[in-house]
Amino acid sequence: MAVAVAGLAAGALLVTGLAAEAGSASAAGSAGLKTLAEAKGRYFGTALTQSNLSVPALTAVAAAQFDMVTPGNEMKWDTTEPSNGSYNFAPGDQIVSYAQSIGAKVRGHNLVWHSQLPSWVSSLPTAQVQAAMEAHITTEATHYKGKVYSWDVVNEPFNEDGTLRQDAFYAAMGSGYIADALRTAHAADPGAKLYLNDYNIEGENAKSDAMYNLVSSLKAQGVPIDGVGLESHFILGQVPSTLQANMQRFAALGVNVAVTELDDRIQLPASSANLSQQASDYAAVVNACLTVTGCVGVSQWGVGDADSWIPGTFSGYGAATMYDNNYQPKPAYSAVVTALGGSTSSPSASASASASPSPSASATGSAGACKVADVVNAWNTGLTENITLTNTGSTTISGWSLGFTLPAGQTVTSAWNTTITPASGTVTGVNLSYNGTLAPGAATTIGFQATHTGNAAAPAAFTLNGRSCTAG
Numbered sequence: 001m002a003v004a005v006a007g008l009a010a011g012a013l014l015v016t017g018l019a020a021e022a023g024s025a026s027a028a029g030s031a032g033l034k035t036l037a038e039a040k041g042r043y044f045g046t047a048l049t050q051s052n053l054s055v056p057a058l059t060a061v062a063a064a065q066f067d068m069v070t071p072g073n074e075m076k077w078d079t080t081e082p083s084n085g086s087y088n089f090a091p092g093d094q095i096v097s098y099a100q101s102i103g104a105k106v107r108g109h110n111l112v113w114h115s116q117l118p119s120w121v122s123s124l125p126t127a128q129v130q131a132a133m134e135a136h137i138t139t140e141a142t143h144y145k146g147k148v149y150s151w152d153v154v155n156e157p158f159n160e161d162g163t164l165r166q167d168a169f170y171a172a173m174g175s176g177y178i179a180d181a182l183r184t185a186h187a188a189d190p191g192a193k194l195y196l197n198d199y200n201i202e203g204e205n206a207k208s209d210a211m212y213n214l215v216s217s218l219k220a221q222g223v224p225i226d227g228v229g230l231e232s233h234f235i236l237g238q239v240p241s242t243l244q245a246n247m248q249r250f251a252a253l254g255v256n257v258a259v260t261e262l263d264d265r266i267q268l269p270a271s272s273a274n275l276s277q278q279a280s281d282y283a284a285v286v287n288a289c290l291t292v293t294g295c296v297g298v299s300q301w302g303v304g305d306a307d308s309w310i311p312g313t314f315s316g317y318g319a320a321t322m323y324d325n326n327y328q329p330k331p332a333y334s335a336v337v338t339a340l341g342g343s344t345s346s347p348s349a350s351a352s353a354s355a356s357p358s359p360s361a362s363a364t365g366s367a368g369a370c371k372v373a374d375v376v377n378a379w380n381t382g383l384t385e386n387i388t389l390t391n392t393g394s395t396t397i398s399g400w401s402l403g404f405t406l407p408a409g410q411t412v413t414s415a416w417n418t419t420i421t422p423a424s425g426t427v428t429g430v431n432l433s434y435n436g437t438l439a440p441g442a443a444t445t446i447g448f449q450a451t452h453t454g455n456a457a458a459p460a461a462f463t464l465n466g467r468s469c470t471a472g
């Protein structure tokens with residue numbers, strides 16, 4: 001019993017230290033998602049709810065990493081106009097103030113939605129729904145005028161087959177309610193970017209075709225529409241292969257696209273292979289957005305796994321975000337940093353007290369076509385290690401296997417930007433889909449977390465596709 005208590009205490013200390021590190025701009029040695037995204041002309045956002053704001057480990061991450069905030073619930077109709085004509089903007093105002101305090105913009109979410117709609121609206125005689133909708137939009141968009149970057153004016157209008165939902169607004173006004181809502185929002189806040197937002201429209205399918213046709217028709221009629229929000233609630237390994245092409249076809253209509261609610265759910269418990277796949281999924285989404293000029297940014301739905309809606313809605317699933325339950329960055333975080341052009345093994349990682357840049361990985365044998373730099377951050381029972389591989393040869397490497405031997409007592413528990421097998425002894429790290437190609441001079445950073453029993457040293461040598469690498 002005493003041993004168990006001591007173990008818990010040590011674990012708690014460790015969590016605190018890592019959470020603080022995750023919150024700083026140097027999380028895992030990177031510049032922070034927002035800084036990297038801004039350098040690419042994009043933003044990186046998160047959803048936040050009122051209760052999130054009193055969690056220090058969460059707000060530390062939010063302040064360091066995100067420059068766009070979407071209120072998770074606080075601007076929805078059931079909160080803002082719970083009874084006809086009686087408005088409550090206090091919860092939404094709190095999120096806006098917080099966003100402003102960390103230098104973030106706000107995506108207003110949302111003005112018209114069939115869900116979280118107070119029953120007084122759906123009980124109105126149909127002849128009164130249009131006036132109620134217009135009053136709601138005008139009052140809310142006027143209240144937040146100048147304070148929001150964008151509005152999800154109509155949220156989730158489509159059924160899966162591409163027909164419009166038969167909600168109270170459709171019943172009262174037919175399909176014209178969407179154009180009416182957009183025009184009303186534009187009149188109230190001409191500076192806000194106006195979006196239609198939906199899920200399962202990320203790839204090319206019947207639902208995204210319907211959104212495409214709607215946006216095309218709205219543009220043709222001169223209705224104010226600035227963008228389409230792709231919610232992006234993905235299932236592990238199922239990011240649609242047509243994501244980028246789909247973004248591109250919307251952009252070609254003259255609207256922006258945004259990834260508005262990204263998460264990637266895993267059947268629990270999540271294995272290290274699952275977390276590697278998740279890293280690959282996140283990187284694919286970010287890469288698609290970076291490739292399409294009209295994609296303005298990516299927002300995750302909640303800061304960490306502890307804040308995600310997934311476990312409450314999809315039984316047995318979770319671990320859907322880039323941060324674990326203790327706000328430690330997961331492999332997906334490192335993959336996103338890399339996709340954004342950052343590095344997870346910058347000198348700041350080795351500047352912390354526990355860091356010990358490895359002098360190992362010395363040249364063995366003849367000069368190889370690779371160079372390996374390796375930084376270990378160790379604590380009493382564990383370590384993280386970031387390894388940067390550089391192709392020093394004159395030909396492109398297409399697919400790589402990194403071989404090394406872990407010191408005795410070290411066992412890999414998770415890896416990022418690579419898959420490592422087995423977990424101990426002589427192991428092999430293999431590239432993932434997005435980092436297998438290394439042109440001459442190109443580098444990629446991979447890493448892993450491991451437990452140890454006293455020896456936290458780095459491997460003595462590395463081989464890449466069987467050839468010895470030099471240190472550097």
Ligand code: G2I
Nearest residue numbers: 047072073109115116155156199231261301309313
């Ligand atoms: O469902 C995930 C998202 C899908 N797209 C639109 C988003 O607005 C939506 O967000 C979620 C919130 O993250 C949840 O927090 O929307 C849910 C409702 O559809 C929100 O859940 C609700 C619960 O269902 C209520 O019981 C609860 O009172 O959150 C409310 C406030 O905590």
